[in-house]
């Protein structure tokens with residue numbers, strides 16, 4: 107194998123291209139019209155236009171991708187995650203075109219994609235599953251009988267589902283009909299198949315998944331687990347390994363079960379078996395993901411293995427030969443998404459104006475962003491994965507805080523403030539969180555000064571940063587000012603202007619409310635002033651405007667004198 111086409115974009119395309127190049131392969135990128143200047147395109151040896159922006163016409167366009175593979179002479183295709191990675195028809199087409207598919211056999215993808223079949227296969231290979239049934243349910247009466255048998259609550263799930271869609275929880279008999287019909291409707295709408303099945307519903311479980319590798323010679327390896335319990339609305343935010351609280355005995359049992367689940371469908375290549383772990387520490391098979399997962403990086407940091415390298419070696423027919431794998435230390439991954447955690451995690455597409463990644467000991471950033479990169483609503487909003495390693499969980503948490511505070515992103519909102527909040531939460535620090543915890547227990551406080559300066563309402567404002575020296579010491583000050591947005595910085599509406607200083611106490615950054623000329627200055631630097639007292643007079647459009655102090659305190663910085671012209675939003679003085 108000397109060449110590979112990477113049928114993906116974003117951070118995972120970058121990730122795969124890097125390892126393929128490390129291994130001396132010729133790398134072939136594909137790009138949609140929006141991604142012509144993307145990082146993965148620059149890093150690959152060659153790049154081919156796969157079509158217009160919508161994924162259906164580009165990264166999901168099977169025939170077009172196969173044609174590019176043929177035209178470019180690619181010997182293999184790596185699908186990354188998402189897009190075509192778990193499409194068994196595409197995997198089969200690749201196999202039938204005599205191109206190496208860097209992934210599991212099409213039949214294994216199909217078997218695991220059907221949740222009833224995968225449950226049945228796992229069960230028949232001795233893998234513990236949640237109490238439930240291995241056949242679709244077709245009537246409400248059947249669901250009622252099963253609920254009596256297992257006890258309420260029960261879960262009604264889409265047979266071809268995943269990601270929480272088509273999942274309904276029934277806690278009492280009265281909800282049965284609604285839940286059953288709702289689950290069928292949703293299953294039909296999302297997955298084109300109304301088939302549903304029933305399981306006992308586990309309340310507040312942890313989500314723990316096992317990384318496995320299988321080669322084509324019958325060898326299998328379990329590479330440890332990942333805890334993905336910090337998630338909201340089925341979107342994972344933080345993943346870590348090892349899982350807090352899992353004993354060595356439980357870990358071994360989980361690994362054995364994961365390998366048995368893989369064997370049950372003839373698995374080859376890298377895969378992940380998902381389990382729910384209940385409050386007693388018992389674990390149950392949930393489903394198997396037949397792809398490389400976003401969070402594979404934490405496994406890499408503790409094992410020292412490159413999982414993409416092993417995917418490629420296995421695909422080329424090599425025998426799995428890892429020696430003894432001895433995981434070392436603790437790793438955590440933080441998904442840096444373009445979304446606003448202060449506004450219900452609403453996606454925030456736009457141009458990234460500033461992008462400074464953390465670095466240093468134990469820090470890895472897998473990203474596709476550069477200053478100027480535009481994040482579009484056409485694809486997912488993962489900007490980067492921050493992955494940290496520490497000798498133990500406490501060290502990893504400490505390092506994560508350090509790295510997250512080094513991360514500087516402007517132009518789009520990110521999940522960084524949410525991560526910092528989680529890292530300071532006792533439940534997380536003690537490892538007491540579960541899959542419902544984020545939604546139940548983590549609320550972000552908009553006025554937290556370590557996170558973001560307070561924003562004035564009503565007026566159109568934009569965030570500005572500046573540095574000041576007070577008594578020979580340097581301080582960074584952020585404030586909101588009425589001004590045109592600085593390169594894509596979002597405008598917001600809020601009441602009264604207010605800002606926060608380095609100490610977190612409310613300081614007054616006094617800015618020009620409009621463009622004009624300073625005609626008089628009432629105060630001097632170092633003097634004290636009270637709220638509402640005038641600082642200077644600003645003339646604009648033949649009108650004189652008094653600029654007043656927003657706070658009582660000392661004028662630590664005075665930046666204007668009579669005759670100066672100031673732009674709207676320019677700093678006039680700082681009151682501490």
Ligand code: MV4
Pocket residue numbers: 236261268269270271273305306307308309311313337340382392393541542
């Ligand atoms: C469950 C469950 C509790 N009991 N099944 C949600 C997504 C789908 N893949 C399976 N899911 C769940 N199935 C039983 N019998 C709780 C969830 C669940 C969940 C699972 C993993 C990670 C996050 C979750 C969040 C809510 C519910």
